[in-house]
Amino acid sequence: xxxxxxxxxxxxxxxxxxxxxxxxxxxxxxxxxxxxxxxxxxxxxxxxxxxxxxxxxxxxxxxxxxxxxxxxxxxxxxxxxxxxxxxxxxxxxxxxxxxxxxxxxxxxxxxxxxxxxxxxxxxxxxxxxxxxxxxxxxxxxxxxxxxxxxxxxxxxxxxxxxxxxxxxxxxxxxxxxxxxxxxxxxxxxxxxxxxxxxxxxxxxxxxxxxxxxxxxxxxxxxxxxxxxxxxxxxxxxxxxxxxxxxxxxxxxxxxxxxxxxxxxxxxxxxxxxxxxxxxxxxxxxxxxxxxxxxxxxxxxxxxxxxxxxxxxxxxxxxxxxxxxxxxxxxxxxxxxxxxxxxxxxxxxxxxxxxxxxxxxxxxxxxxxxxxxxxxxxxxxxxxxxxxxxxxxxxxxxxxxxxx
Ligand SMILES: Cc1ncc(COP(=O)(O)O)c(C=O)c1O
Numbered sequence: 001x002x003x004x005x006x007x008x009x010x011x012x013x014x015x016x017x018x019x020x021x022x023x024x025x026x027x028x029x030x031x032x033x034x035x036x037x038x039x040x041x042x043x044x045x046x047x048x049x050x051x052x053x054x055x056x057x058x059x060x061x062x063x064x065x066x067x068x069x070x071x072x073x074x075x076x077x078x079x080x081x082x083x084x085x086x087x088x089x090x091x092x093x094x095x096x097x098x099x100x101x102x103x104x105x106x107x108x109x110x111x112x113x114x115x116x117x118x119x120x121x122x123x124x125x126x127x128x129x130x131x132x133x134x135x136x137x138x139x140x141x142x143x144x145x146x147x148x149x150x151x152x153x154x155x156x157x158x159x160x161x162x163x164x165x166x167x168x169x170x171x172x173x174x175x176x177x178x179x180x181x182x183x184x185x186x187x188x189x190x191x192x193x194x195x196x197x198x199x200x201x202x203x204x205x206x207x208x209x210x211x212x213x214x215x216x217x218x219x220x221x222x223x224x225x226x227x228x229x230x231x232x233x234x235x236x237x238x239x240x241x242x243x244x245x246x247x248x249x250x251x252x253x254x255x256x257x258x259x260x261x262x263x264x265x266x267x268x269x270x271x272x273x274x275x276x277x278x279x280x281x282x283x284x285x286x287x288x289x290x291x292x293x294x295x296x297x298x299x300x301x302x303x304x305x306x307x308x309x310x311x312x313x314x315x316x317x318x319x320x321x322x323x324x325x326x327x328x329x330x331x332x333x334x335x336x337x338x339x340x341x342x343x344x345x346x347x348x349x350x351x352x353x354x355x356x357x358x359x360x361x362x363x364x365x366x367x368x369x370x371x372x373x374x375x376x377x378x379x380x381x382x383x384x385x386x387x388x389x390x391x392x393x394x395x396x397x398x399x400x401x402x403x
Contacts, residue, residue: 008400012334019393025338026311027201030275030381035267042263050236053262058211060269065178065188067213069220072262073227076175076197078255079210080108083193085252086212086222087143087169089114095171096136097145098128099345100366105147105173106346114142115356118347120363124300125149126313129365130158137162143169148177148187150299150342150375151279151308156182156190163192171195175210176310178203179276183304188213198261201379203275203308204268206261227255275380279309282382286312289391295320295398297372311342315372323401325372331400332374335393340375 010016042053054072062070073079089095091113097106099118106116119132126149133144144163146154154172163170172187174180175197180187188194193216196202198209212223225232230252233243257265283299290296297315301307316325323331325341332339345366347358360367376390 057262076210180308
């Protein structure tokens with residue numbers, strides 16, 4: 001008797017029926033009626049910008065992360081720029097960061113005329129490797145810029161030791177990690193300055209927006225001036241004191257977050273705990289549902305941390321598959337699963353290659369991870385059904401391409 005192998009299910013990429021009818025994005029905001037009411041209330045108030053909501057949001061945010069101060073910015077990128085300025089990064093200075101991040105992390109050093117220096121990542125967490133950081137330190141190093149990739153806090157203990165030893169400032173890019181914890185301490189309460197983003201795919205949104213958390217009053221003061229043209233007082237203070245006089249004391253920008261955005265941020269902050277709990281639940285569902293697929297390498301969580309799960313990035317075990325990442329990505333998209341890739345290593349972008357001469361092979365751990373990475377949909381508004389659809393699509397696609 002001849003055994004006939006059961007035929008594989010036709011992929012949507014090849015004209016088969018997709019796993020779900022509607023496209024599931026990799027991330028999206030959740031806005032409820034309370035959020036809308038808070039924004040409308042501010043729209044009816046006297047202050048659309050530079051008003052009372054800014055201080056309220058900053059205080060509530062600082063208290064939540066466990067920092068003395070929080071200074072809001074118009075985006076995470078602007079907040080990174082402010083932190084690079086406050087850290088005193090200037091021409092000829094170097095700051096060490098991860099190649100596996102969004103370009104904004106490294107760009108903020110360039111805005112200040114400094115040079116971003118990359119240290120390769122650890123193979124497990126894809127966060128910057130402290131040993132490789134140590135090897136990059138020179139007399140010009142001014143700051144370390146670790147990234148909490150996907151929401152998994154970087155190796156902050158080791159990085160703090162290195163920073164103390166060499167007198168460096170740590171600017172932690174926690175744009176993925178609001179609500180993450182490292183040895184029981186919340187991200188935002190550990191580094192000299194911690195930067196957050198409030199883009200709609202993040203844990204809390206203000207449309208566009210960002211924040212720097214710090215315990216250092218001098219950093220906080222500089223950050224406040226920097227986001228307001230370098231001016232030493234704010235319009236509301238001047239109005240309250242009946243004054244017209246102000247002084248520009250440093251070269252800053254208009255990086256202010258509006259009161260409209262802060263009203264939304266305050267409301268969103270009140271839901272942060274439940275958003276985080278849902279993301280952790282979703283990560284567990286993925287872990288449980290995908291553990292049996294040998295073609296998928298699940299994200300690693302070190303014992304010392306509680307991740308915030310901004311992303312759920314898996315790595316493909318390409319040796320077990322008859323197609324590469326690009327085809328598998330397309331196949332999942334055709335199934336209406338909005339997968340993404342985080343990130344093209346920064347040093348491989350044309351700007352960085354042309355300006356600094358970087359080339360493939362310079363940071364092998366980041367590059368090898370990049371070749372295999374796929375971010376699965378992850379946002380707190382996802383339903384159990386959505387997760388089941390993603391798992392089902394992965395099973396279908398892996399089954400098709402299994403060697
Ligand atoms: C790691 C990282 N750093 C910085 C940023 C920049 O934040 P924003 O988009 O708020 O400017 C992002 C944005 O996604 C990010 O993921």
